[in-house]
Amino acid sequence: MNDVHPDTPTLRAWLLTEAPHSRTQARLGQAYVAALAFLRNPLALVGLVIVLALIAVAVVAPILAPYSPIAQDLGIRLQPPSIEHWFGTDELGRDIYARIVYGARITLVIVGMVVIMVAPIGLLVGTVAGFVGGWVDAVLMRITDVFLAFPRLILALALVSALGPSIENAVIAIALTAWPPYARIARAETLTIRNSDFIAAVRLQGAGTARIILGHVVPLCTASVIVRVTLDMAGIILTAAGLGFLGLGAQPPMPEWGAMISTGRKFLLDQWWVATIPGIAIFVVSLGFNLLGDGLRDVIDPKSQ
Amino acid sequence: MNDATLLAVDDLSVRFHTRHGVVEAVRGVSFALGRERLGIVGESGSGKSVTGRAILRLVPPPGEVRAKRIAFDGTDLMQCDEVAMRDIRGRRIAMVMQDPKFSLNPVMTVGRQIAEAYRAHGQGSVAAGRDRALDMLAAVRIRDPARVYDLYPHEVSGGMGQRIMIAMMLAPDPDLLIADEPTSALDVTVQMQVLAILDDLVRQRGMGLIFISHDLNLVASFCDRVLIMYAGRVVETCRAAELAAARHPYTQGLLQSLPRVDVPRAELPTLMRDPAWRDGKLP
Amino acid sequence: MIEVENLSVVFGHGAKTVHAVRGITFHVAAGEVFGLVGESGSGKSTVLRALCGLAPASAGRIAIAGEMQGKRRDRAFYKRVQMVFQDPYASLHPRHTVDRILSEPIAIHGLGDADARIDSALADVGLGPTFRFRYPHQLSGGQRQRVAIARALILEPKILLLDEPTSSLDVSVQAEILNLLTRLKREHGLTYVLVSHNLAVIAHMCARLVVMNAGRIVEEMTVDQLRAGAPREAYTRQLLRASIGYDRAAAAEMVTFD
Numbered sequence: 001m002n003d004v005h006p007d008t009p010t011l012r013a014w015l016l017t018e019a020p021h022s023r024t025q026a027r028l029g030q031a032y033v034a035a036l037a038f039l040r041n042p043l044a045l046v047g048l049v050i051v052l053a054l055i056a057v058a059v060v061a062p063i064l065a066p067y068s069p070i071a072q073d074l075g076i077r078l079q080p081p082s083i084e085h086w087f088g089t090d091e092l093g094r095d096i097y098a099r100i101v102y103g104a105r106i107t108l109v110i111v112g113m114v115v116i117m118v119a120p121i122g123l124l125v126g127t128v129a130g131f132v133g134g135w136v137d138a139v140l141m142r143i144t145d146v147f148l149a150f151p152r153l154i155l156a157l158a159l160v161s162a163l164g165p166s167i168e169n170a171v172i173a174i175a176l177t178a179w180p181p182y183a184r185i186a187r188a189e190t191l192t193i194r195n196s197d198f199i200a201a202v203r204l205q206g207a208g209t210a211r212i213i214l215g216h217v218v219p220l221c222t223a224s225v226i227v228r229v230t231l232d233m234a235g236i237i238l239t240a241a242g243l244g245f246l247g248l249g250a251q252p253p254m255p256e257w258g259a260m261i262s263t264g265r266k267f268l269l270d271q272w273w274v275a276t277i278p279g280i281a282i283f284v285v286s287l288g289f290n291l292l293g294d295g296l297r298d299v300i301d302p303k304s305q
Numbered sequence: 306m307n308d309a310t311l312l313a314v315d316d317l318s319v320r321f322h323t324r325h326g327v328v329e330a331v332r333g334v335s336f337a338l339g340r341e342r343l344g345i346v347g348e349s350g351s352g353k354s355v356t357g358r359a360i361l362r363l364v365p366p367p368g369e370v371r372a373k374r375i376a377f378d379g380t381d382l383m384q385c386d387e388v389a390m391r392d393i394r395g396r397r398i399a400m401v402m403q404d405p406k407f408s409l410n411p412v413m414t415v416g417r418q419i420a421e422a423y424r425a426h427g428q429g430s431v432a433a434g435r436d437r438a439l440d441m442l443a444a445v446r447i448r449d450p451a452r453v454y455d456l457y458p459h460e461v462s463g464g465m466g467q468r469i470m471i472a473m474m475l476a477p478d479p480d481l482l483i484a485d486e487p488t489s490a491l492d493v494t495v496q497m498q499v500l501a502i503l504d505d506l507v508r509q510r511g512m513g514l515i516f517i518s519h520d521l522n523l524v525a526s527f528c529d530r531v532l533i534m535y536a537g538r539v540v541e542t543c544r545a546a547e548l549a550a551a552r553h554p555y556t557q558g559l560l561q562s563l564p565r566v567d568v569p570r571a572e573l574p575t576l577m578r579d580p581a582w583r584d585g586k587l588p
Numbered sequence: 589m590i591e592v593e594n595l596s597v598v599f600g601h602g603a604k605t606v607h608a609v610r611g612i613t614f615h616v617a618a619g620e621v622f623g624l625v626g627e628s629g630s631g632k633s634t635v636l637r638a639l640c641g642l643a644p645a646s647a648g649r650i651a652i653a654g655e656m657q658g659k660r661r662d663r664a665f666y667k668r669v670q671m672v673f674q675d676p677y678a679s680l681h682p683r684h685t686v687d688r689i690l691s692e693p694i695a696i697h698g699l700g701d702a703d704a705r706i707d708s709a710l711a712d713v714g715l716g717p718t719f720r721f722r723y724p725h726q727l728s729g730g731q732r733q734r735v736a737i738a739r740a741l742i743l744e745p746k747i748l749l750l751d752e753p754t755s756s757l758d759v760s761v762q763a764e765i766l767n768l769l770t771r772l773k774r775e776h777g778l779t780y781v782l783v784s785h786n787l788a789v790i791a792h793m794c795a796r797l798v799v800m801n802a803g804r805i806v807e808e809m810t811v812d813q814l815r816a817g818a819p820r821e822a823y824t825r826q827l828l829r830a831s832i833g834y835d836r837a838a839a840a841e842m843v844t845f846d
Binding site: 348349463492493494496497498500501504519521522523525526527558559562563564565566567569570571572573574575576 | 627628729758759760761762763764766767770785786787788789791792793811814815826827828830831832833834835836838839840842
Binding site for chain 3: 018019020021022023025026030196197198200201202203204205206207211215216219220
């Protein structure tokens with residue numbers, strides 16, 4: 001515990017004080033305690049490093065990549081890993097290292113957009129259904145069931161073929177098929193919160209339903225939804241790759257990892273690196289999100305405390 | 306005062322190593338128990354429950370139990386390995402917890418649970434287990450044992466659940482029963498009935514009883530002797546009947562702060578805590 | 589101040605119907621401390637919840653300060669009637685600071701001057717300004733209950749409904765909270781309805797009480813009558829006997845009333 005910030009005892013004391021003097025200090029103190037708990041979990045830290053590395057790589061991709069990810073040179077096609085081309089080249093002579101680095105951007109865009117769309121929809125549907133109950137609950141949950149009953153990839157396929165193949169439409173399709181489990185989680189959580197005394201107390205102060213849901217119920221459900229989203233990230237990346245594989249996600253020549261695997265599949269026996277390198281990238285990033293999710297669960301999920 | 310010492314605890318300490326440093330839950334507690342009813346009273350955080358668990362070595366991992374000796378019927382429990390402890394737990398020393406709802410298996414009939422508890426220590430056949438369970442249900446004054454035998458825990462009331470727990474714990478005929486707030490979740494009238502059962506069992510079987518509670522009135526009227534714990538220490542030991550004449554200011558403060566039906570008071574005296582009590586010094 | 593006539597509360601329907609309260613009547617005068625005592629399942633807490641609209645009244649009428657109360661209560665009602673719950677661990681939002689908990693009612697009712705109101709409410713319940721930005725998990729049980737009382741008082745109500753306010757606290761803390769409630773009543777001219785299973789707490793706080801069992805009022809009496817040890821009903825006598833302490837002979841005579 002003392003190995004964290006050994007040189008700033010005053011800041012530490014300010015953050016850990018039992019009697020904060022302002023809202024900000026109280027909030028920062030809570031965040032600091034959570035961060036300390038998180039840092040004590042080495043595997044979660046590995047996950048965090050991987051995810052941060054993904055973000056860093058995506059941001060500075062042009063600096064890291066020595067070649068353009070889409071520049072073709074048929075003269076050097078299917079070269080094995082070497083000093084010039086660290087991860088080798090693919091069937092069109094494109095540098096795989098550059099494509100992996102730029103692919104991080106696409107992966108991050110997919111992940112980020114899915115989260116932005118899925119988490120609020122799931123939270124809202126789940127908390128409203130759980131809190132209001134009655135016919136509202138019945139209707140919302142049957143809709144959720146309908147979405148859950150469709151095979152995820154087939155529904156995404158149908159949506160993409162209706163909307164046209166592109167990475168944005170793939171994200172929308174994934175998001176539309178991914179929210180039902182979050183609605184379920186948020187609803188289950190809401191049902192346990194709904195009858196608690198602190199909700200009764202805020203009702204007795206005259207608060208309306210919207211105020212109770214947004215101000216009092218949602219903050220308690222957010223933690224488990226975030227954890228679940230992080231844990232599902234691997235599946236989301238793989239679904240995106242699956243759509244790319246079928247030609248319905250990222251369009252060539254975009255360096256999307258899933259699409260790279262599907263084209264590399266043809267050369268798997270003789271030129272293993274074409275498909276294996278993006279496979280490893282997907283594996284590492286998925287693992288990173290899973291580890292991060294596990295660590296976050298220990299820190300922020302109220303059930304684990 | 307005891308015909309024979311059943312349990313002797315010598316310098317028991319329990320510490321919990323947590324993120325925020327070491328928490329000393331019990332700090333050097335010693336006492337002896339005969340075949341009598343011993344009450345341990347204290348407020349939350351006084352270490353009374355941890356003391357009860359430490360005797361059975363049931364303190365969960367971050368906790369560390371130390372004692373010079375915990376002698377139970379000639380055996381030092383501190384020297385026993387886990388196998389020996391498992392034999393002692395349940396068969397020789399039993400424990401009843403506060404809430405029966407969490408202590409009973411929800412998918413097994415209560416009768417079978419009592420029979421299993423009896424047979425877990427290698428005694429008797431299935432039929433003998435059933436007979437024993439019916440006997441025990443009758444012993445805790447359940448009117449129709451044969452009917453209750455086939456009920457599931459959710460089908461019984463809180464008071465009956467606690468009586469069933471006691472029946473289960475007493476099935477192997479233990480020498481010592483540790484009851485941790487066994488009646489706190491019960492209504493006062495049911496509480497009286499459950500206590501009467503424990504009372505009779507101590508008298509008839511010559512069992513030792515450690516009764517852990519926060520309720521001074523109850524302990525004073527039910528037990529033979531009382532230990533008063535504060536901040537992990539025993540601050541006072543006295544005969545239960547003489548509790549009102551207790552000398553320690555903490556005990557006096559606790560007694561004073563209780564509202565009473567018979568004496569009207571405009572304001573209740575509140576307890577002023579003296580840091581010196583923590584170190585076991587009498588003022 | 590409070591008039592309850594023939595109140596019934598029924599939960600569920602069909603075979604699962606539970607009659608929590610079966611036609612009870614009582615009146616509470618302004619400035620009085622009125623006690624409701626009973627064992628678990630007697631319906632005493634349900635009466636309190638029906639009074640403030642958390643539980644639906646299926647029959648009977650409730651009038652507060654002369655106004656009939658229906659199913660829905662308006663904002664003005666909550667400015668007049670507030671409640672303190674049994675378990676301070678469950679009645680404070682775990683992710684909100686004391687500041688947020690106390691500013692919520694001010695925001696809902698559009699009252700200004702939040703800082704001054706919060707500081708004075710905290711001072712009122714004996715907590716200094718240093719407690720303002722703490723989270724509930726940084727407080728002891730007694731401090732939490734003080735925050736819950738401050739939250740109830742911040743709207744300056746006239747009636748406080750107290751649902752077992754000290755039953756999850758240690759006895760020394762219980763004494764402090766009971767003293768605090770006595771002082772607040774005097775200073776703010778409050779009317780209390782106190783629900784408890786503990787006869788001693790009721791006797792200490794109240795002037796008049798009703799004993800409830802199985803959803804009905806068994807007996808209504810003054811605390812002086814209770815002290816004189818002369819309850820009319822056998823049920824009350826048994827409750828009184830059991831609350832004094834353990835007695836083998838008395839235990840043998842206990843019967844179940846339904």
